[in-house]
Amino acid sequence: MQFMLLFSRQGKLRLQKWYVPLSDKEKKKITRELVQTVLARKPKMCSFLEWRDLKIVYKRYASLYFCCAIEDQDNELITLEIIHRYVELLDKYFGSVCELDIIFNFEKAYFILDEFLLGGEVQETSKKNVLKAIEQADLLQEVSTSSFSGHSVSMVGWDSETSCSSKLLEGIL
């Protein structure tokens, strides 16, 4: 996998993970281009598209798009599986994850991703193991300082965008 992007229906980037070295400029350009392309697709369309010499696999969960770029020989279906598994992991970790969780705890979302994928390859196929690793690392963190907030998100001031709080796993499109 070359990179993974999470963005909202409004085109706002929520997470980005690059497994290939690119300059910031190039990253921005790719992101802009892809967000546009993917958002323009109709809901009933298939989840794959060819883009430059890569294949893009994306899936929408409620208000969030998960979008991965893979190489020509890679398996699209397994990539969808990876995306889904990642959402499940987020869901387990946050408990009915929604976009807001990811916005407010974006570093956690990264940590989970890092336990799941490394250098663009799946590193752990067992959900249990991933969560165990994260929990133990968190524990370590709690011991050293308790001031970093856990995963409860205050909803104050967020009424305007309720879509952000819809559960991802219930909104698979």
Add this chain to the structure above:
Amino acid sequence: MALKMVKGSIDRMFDKNLQDLVRGIRNHKEDEAKYISQCIDEIKQELKQDNIAVKANAVCKLTYLQMLGYDISWAAFNIIEVMSASKFTFKRIGYLAASQCFHEGTDVIMLTTNQIRKDLSSPNQYDTGVALTGLSCFVTPDLARDLANDIMTLMSHTKPYIRKKAVLIMYKVFLKYPESLRPAFPRLKEKLEDPDPGVQSAAVNVICELARRNPKNYLSLAPLFFKLMTSSTNNWVLIKIIKLFGALTPLEPRLGKKLIEPLTNLIHSTSAMSLLYECVNTVICVFFFSQLCVQKLRILIEDSDQNLKYLGLLAMSKILKTHPKSVQSHKDLILQCLDDKDESIRLRALDLLYGMVSKKNLMEIVKKLMIHVDKAEGTTYRDELLTKIIDICSQSNYQYITNFEWYISILVELTRLEGTRHGCERIILSKSMCRSAVIDVLFSNQTLEAMLRPKVTTLPGHIQAVYVQNMVKLYASILQQKEQAGEKEAAQEITQLMIERLPQFVQSADLEVQERASCILQLIKYIQKLQAKEVPVAEEVIALFAGELNPVAPKAQKKVPVPEGLDLDAWINEPPSDSESEDEKPKTIFHEEEQRHSRHRQPEIDEEELARRREARKQEQANNPFYIKSSPSPQKRYQDTPGVEHIPVVQIDLSVPLKVPGMPMSDQYVKLEEERRHKQKLEKDKKKKKQKKEKRGKHHRHNSLHTESEEDIAPAHHVDIITEEMPENALPSDEDDKDPNDPYKALDIDLDKPLADSEKLPVQRHRNVETLKSPDSEVPLVEKKSKKPKKKEKKHKDKERDKGKKKEKEKKVVEEEEDEVKKKSSKHKKKKHKKEKEEKSKDKKKSKKKSHPSEEEPPESVQNGTLEDEPLPVSSCSKPLRFSQGNLQHDSQVTVSVIFENKSTSFLKSMELNVLDSLNTKMLRPEGSSVHDGIPVPFQLPPGISNEAQFVFTLQSIVMAQKLKGTLSFIVKDDEGSTHEKLDFKLHFSCASYLITTPCYSDAFAKLLESGDLHMSSIKVDGISISFQHLLAKICFHHHFSVVERVDSCASMYSRSIQGHHVCLLVKKGENSVSIDGKCNDSTLLSNLLDEMKETLSKC
């Protein structure tokens, strides 16, 4: 201190944390940029504080801002500070920030090496984990080189959590530092059988990725993977393994047979679509064709899931390339997909159609597509359809078109659509490409041209150019018709029309169009004059188009070898020195142009001009190797040239009685065609009945070049199928397909060869950030740079196949030996050479105390041995056998690995290696055998194969170089039978081969010198011309020293023997000479070493 802490935490209470920041950004929708710049200012303040928690918080916020697109590279140093925090909480954030924003260009990245190394060896597995994860995102070639060894060690960590991460990250390291692949590979291979499934799957992942890029080096792993494949139930792993086999099988066809069964089983049994798809996909791509796969694909395509449908079509298109027939039987399904609501699926189906057409069904398919064109909503999709129709029809030079009238009518219809510009271009281009067809179908063409006319001048230049050319062609044939029919008036009318319309092209902004148009205009004016004199011209005009003008192949230029002595970069004329002359040029151009225009009324001059240009052009063509040679008459040649023609063709207004087909015309053609075929069939049947031997349709076909696959359909028109021209001396090879920049190419490394010492991963060294430039770190670079005199390399070329950069160092060692060999052995075909390498096995002590190398030597490190070899003329045997060797040291034992390479064409077996032991050095033989017994080599060697065997020697003393004589006996088996052969060789253990490159620090070095228990000796070598840098590199490379310190042309160096002798050198370079003072615990060793060194240096 306590106060400071308190103050820090109070400060923190007022700092924004990440949540506040996110919320704040949301609440400042209108002036987001302003708000954020405020936040960044605050963050900058926070970063200045000493409290690491505050810094971490600031860095965390920055990471968020980075995602929003703000540049945070200025904070790179702060990120490193946070990375090196001792608390995991902060470290984690630091590494996250680094992995998000560091890249190869980040200069502070080199400061992280030590920190990362420290974290990698942390007792806390999560520290290690987070460092590995971070590293995977920002590893640079430097980091990869410095940390490869540490990561390799982690591959054998006790915790699977670390092992799997280490294994995965190795892939990134290989990419950045390909030299690490060979040393790390054995361990990686071990991990395939790791007890932890996670580690195992990580290893499969990495090897699969490596093998996909360079499969041939991984063939030997096939059995292991086969075992994994049949035993594993993990779909993730299975998918990778199947992919890997997909890459291996083309190289080893026997694999295919073995895999049929397990793959078929998987296809039948699996419920996971991803696995099924992978199996099917791999099977159809590389193995064999199976009806089962096509059936499964049909199921996928019929599925209601759009994704499966899409993939099914995609896979179908792969089958199409090899087995078009079996896809064609699913035409119904594919045509159905054309109606799918998902555009991407329709496009896939379109791709499939391209390969499915035949002469029989072309019309039908195109008709169907035409309906879609009408219905298509988006312009992109419509454009795509247009393009596809044209592609489908024009593929293989219109191979499938049997009726060009029909095709032209299709094109006409397409142009009538509210086509986009793009569509038009394509159509016109395609039309002009089939110009041979155009002539056949002149009449319908007239309408076409007429229709297009108003738009023509808005088309891009290159299209207009072709267009203009075709006009003349058309004009020529009309002219001929008219003349034959005796309608002189009409012919003159056309000429007149041409003259009226052409000027619009003459004024074109495009030079090509302009040139063609003006040439044509003059030509036509000349024709008009002739016409006025009632001279019949049509024949001559037509003659302009006789003969074939094939397109030049796009690669033609590349394929012409540059003639000797031609320097393409040299100036033909010296570039003009001052700008004045440049200014003048354009003027003359304009001047000429004016003349041209004014000449319109003076036809005589035109003729001259025309002739002149013709002449010039001929000249040019004569000099142009690409120009087509087959032009017998100058006239013909002329016409091909710039185009000529004009078309304005055609009087549209003529409304000629010619049947100009109406709109539904293409349909009519379809009917006509059917009738025609029907007729043909009848005819054929008749003929059959009459039992004529003549081939069917022969009369119709003449010389048509079609290779008739479907013989029952004769084309309605005969069209020459054009092939691309290549220059005569084109080079046949297609090297251009390979991308020299492919990052994976560097990983094309032979993994079966034994490790050379020079290849070992750099061992951990102390490296201070501040002293980056210490000689220590320079050494490896120097080594790489040092070049051997060319002569040697040349000699060597034929022998060493190229193995990529990697092997270069190794080669050098071999080269030297080879030289020796050459001297001695002149004519013998048999050659062997050996190489010795020694390595200390690493597992022994994990050196924790590297800081004092002078006292406690870390056993890991590499040593080069020298080797030697001696060519033995082996009598009649004509098969060169080659072997090289390397050795591994173990205390007083040395393991020598010998590579045997069979360079002959016969099979070698029953090899036995025997060595005449000396007092000091003995070969270790199995118990009970006498010193005269050889040790059997545990394998046989088919022709061209090499393999490696290891032999153990025991040593008493290492202070002197050793030479052992030995013999290799073997049986050569070829068609004529078996013969017994022998090959004598010498094993040379030089003193330098007992040294281990060991880093040393100047303070420790100084102490050592002061200690006073070292013996001293010195040498001086004159006539040294190489640079000091190279000199040091040579000593480092051949004699295993490392540089301790270097000042100007003076350097101190250090090394250590396997038995613990310290060797210190002071190297001084004078004008033309070098003096080396050495100190060592053992004076014999020292003098021997210095002698060896003298020999090396005197060769420079």
